[in-house]
Amino acid sequence: MFRPCALGAPSMKNYRVLRTLGAGACAKVKLALHLVTGTEVAIKFICKARQARLEFLAREVACMKALQHPNIIQLFEVLDTPEELLLVMEYAGGGNLLDYLLRRGRLEELEARHKFQQILAAVAHCHARGIVHRDLKPENILMDREHNLKLSDFGLSIECAGAALSTFCGSPEYAAPEIFLHRPYAGPAVDVWSLGVVLYRMVTGALPFRGSDLVELRDRVVSGHFHLPPYLSAQCRDLLGRMMVQDPQGRSSLEAIQQHPWVRPTQGLLAVHEPSPSHHDAALAEAMVSMGDQRQQSQTAVVERRFDEVMGSDLILGPGGGGRGAPRRRRRGRVSPPPRSPAHAP
Structure with missing residues (x-):
């Protein structure tokens, strides 16, 4: 016990x-x-x-x-x-993003953008310090009582400093193709793929890749083909298409995502005050x-x-x-x- x-x-x-x-x-x-x-x-x-x-x-x-x-x-x-x-x-007393999505269904793009900006800011902070999360999914994104998002669960995170990684880890529905192919991978690129899956789930209420078992799921993820519903704006569809690219070399960088037109309208939300380690009030x-x-x-x-x-x-x-x-x-x-x-x- x-x-x-x-x-x-x-x-x-x-x-x-x-x-x-x-x-x-x-x-x-x-x-x-x-x-x-x-x-x-x-x-x-x-x-x-x-x-x-x-x-x-x-x-x-x-x-x-x-x-x-x-x-x-x-x-x-x-x-x-x-x-x-x-x-x-x-x-964070507001539950997690998955429960919120299960209650609400797909989010309007305005709300999804605001939430995505907060997730993006958190991941950018990690990458700026050489840390990749490797398990980005709605269950690991918590909410406070004001519905502000908080990235959590760093059990699979690692400081990689640009080195190639090889550990097969993360949740299959959010894992990048190179993870399934057991190839050495760049940590930031797999986080970008997972961010794309999280955004897709927010704006559609569903997962882009599904399978009756792990083998079928793997085949669909590796194929890189997913459906973009016509009700999504052209900018949102473009962003998703840039994030979930089969070849990690062609996948958008985090910096490019931050500058994407779908993200930029209220980009000021991405600028946050971060106290230095020596800060003392x-x-x-x-x-x-x-x-x-x-x-x-x-x-x-x-x-x-x-x-x-x-x-x-x-x-x-x-x-x-x-x-x-x-x-x-x-x-x-x-x-x-x-x-x-x-x-x-x-």
């Missing part, structure tokens, strides 16, 4: 688990309350004994540490125990001090990217972290949590 570490353990002193959000073969994701700030967070409990390839886990953590963007789920803190690795992350520092942390401790943790207890509190309090920006009510250096609801029992 997979059991998360005891709530009384020192590593969990700042958190109270509320309920389980999801579970897999070697991990569970739980909603928790950060007691220092009164903010809800998601904690991924990863059982090391059940993790077949620990290097994948190390890559996931390294990639998440390198990323800080409003359209990417923010890693706050890493808690390491002999049995488990705990990743404390931003909680004086008001946040004062809030940290009022909760018992020393200003120098906080500054050092952020500059050195420690992702420890001090940096976690700083990120949660900061813009995009979901925190209130200041403690609500002080009690022995902590914020008193809201009353516990029976519906949120662990």
